[in-house]
Structure formats: structure tokens, C-alpha cells
Amino acid sequence: MSDAPAPVTFPVTVEQIQQLLPHRYPFLLVDRVIELVPDQSAVAIKNVTINEPFFNGHFPGHPVMPGVLIVEAMAQAAGLLTQLSNRIKGNTGSPLFYLVKVDNARFSAPVVPGDQLRLEVSVKRVMRGMGLFAARTLVDGKEVASCELMCAARSEK
Numbered sequence: 001m002s003d004a005p006a007p008v009t010f011p012v013t014v015e016q017i018q019q020l021l022p023h024r025y026p027f028l029l030v031d032r033v034i035e036l037v038p039d040q041s042a043v044a045i046k047n048v049t050i051n052e053p054f055f056n057g058h059f060p061g062h063p064v065m066p067g068v069l070i071v072e073a074m075a076q077a078a079g080l081l082t083q084l085s086n087r088i089k090g091n092t093g094s095p096l097f098y099l100v101k102v103d104n105a106r107f108s109a110p111v112v113p114g115d116q117l118r119l120e121v122s123v124k125r126v127m128r129g130m131g132l133f134a135a136r137t138l139v140d141g142k143e144v145a146s147c148e149l150m151c152a153a154r155s156e157k
Contacts, residue, residue, distance in 0.1 A: 008088055010034065012080070020083040021076060022096065026053045029073035030119065033080055038088050041122040042081035046073050050113040065111035070145045074135035075099045077119040078149055082131065097131065101150035109144040111137075121149075129153040 008016075012033035021028065035043035048065055055063040079097050086094040111117065118138040125132045129152060136146040 008036075008084055010036070012036075012084065017080065020087070021079055023076060027072070028076070029069060030076045030080060033077075033084065036081065036084050036088075038085040039123060041120070042077055042084065044073075044077040044080060044119040044121075046117040046119060048111055048113055048115045048117060052113070055113065063113055065115075067105070067107045067145065070107070070111060070117070070137055071102055071105060071147055071149075072099075073117060074119050074121060074133075074137060074145070074147065075149050075151070078121045078131070078133040078135060078151060081121050081123070081133070082151075095129075095153040097151040097153050099149060100130075100152045103148040103150075105145070105147040107145050109139070109142065111139060111144055115139045117144075124148070 014031050017030055017033070018028065029046055030044045031047050032045040033042055034045060050063060054066055054069060058064060058066050082097055083094060116139065120138065121133050121135045123131060124134050131151045133149045133151070135149055137144050
């Protein structure tokens with residue numbers, strides 16, 4: 001029996017995502033990866049439902065997904081781009097990447113229950129264990145959020 005990871009197949013399911021990211025409920029904010037160009041770009045999906053715990057307080061009677069969680073979902077998609085790219089190249093011991101900077105965050109429409117987020121991330125630059133990503137989120141083809149994310153690699157001890 002081999003300890004080699006299973007090959008990457010698409011769509012990447014939530015079960016596979018849980019093998020690649022440390023996040024768990026209620027902070028796993030990516031349901032599926034549907035596209036990947038290794039080391040370049042990825043597209044992931046987040047289905048937003050009224051059952052999300054943050055809707056209890058944001059806002060009662062008018063549920064809106066907090067912008068910071070949309071940014072977190074984009075960061076998780078960037079992490080999946082990195083982890084899946086490494087997995088495809090056969091690197092299974094890749095470090096975790098931590099979000100260290102968010103620039104130019106813009107929110108142009110509220111995200112509400114029933115929306116499906118299309119999380120698009122692309123690599124802008126990688127240097128010295130740091131990755132800079134361009135990210136945007138669309139609902140029904142309309143951009144609802146965008147930002148630049150910087151992530152830093154950190155090996156777990």
C-alpha cells in the first residue's frame with residue numbers, strides 16, 4: 001500500500017479540500033475547486049446558505065455575508081491554488097501559507113443567502129516564500145468583491 005496522495009481530479013470536492021487546508025466548520029469557506037492552471041490560477045465555489053452561523057448576527061432580519069469572510073474565502077482559494085499545484089508536482093509536504101496582507105479590498109454588492117460565490121484567484125508574484133495573489137469574487141457573473149492577498153509560507157513544527 002502506498003502513502004502517495006490520490007491524484008488531483010476535478011472538481012475537487014470538500015472532502016479533498018479538507019485534506020489540503022487546515023480549516024474546518026465554521027471557517028472552511030470553499031466548497032469546491034472547479035478550475036486550476038497549476039502555479040497560475042484557480043476557480044473555486046462557495047455556496048452561501050441561511051444556515052451560516054454569521055447570519056444570526058449579521059444582520060438580524062437582513063442577512064449579509066461579512067466582507068471579511070469573503071476575503072477569507074478568497075484567501076482559502078489562493079491556498080488551494082498553492083496546495084493543488086504542489087500536489088500535482090508531487091510535493092506533498094508543502095508548508096501552510098498564512099495570510100499576511102490584504103490590499104485594495106473592494107466590495108461592490110452584498111452577498112446574501114442563496115448566492116453562489118465564484119472565487120477567482122491568480123498568482124501575481126512569488127518570491128522568498130511569499131505569494132502575491134489577485135483575487136475576485138463573482139455572483140451570477142457580477143463582481144461583488146476583489147482584493148490583493150499576500151501569503152507567507154510557514155512550515156509547521
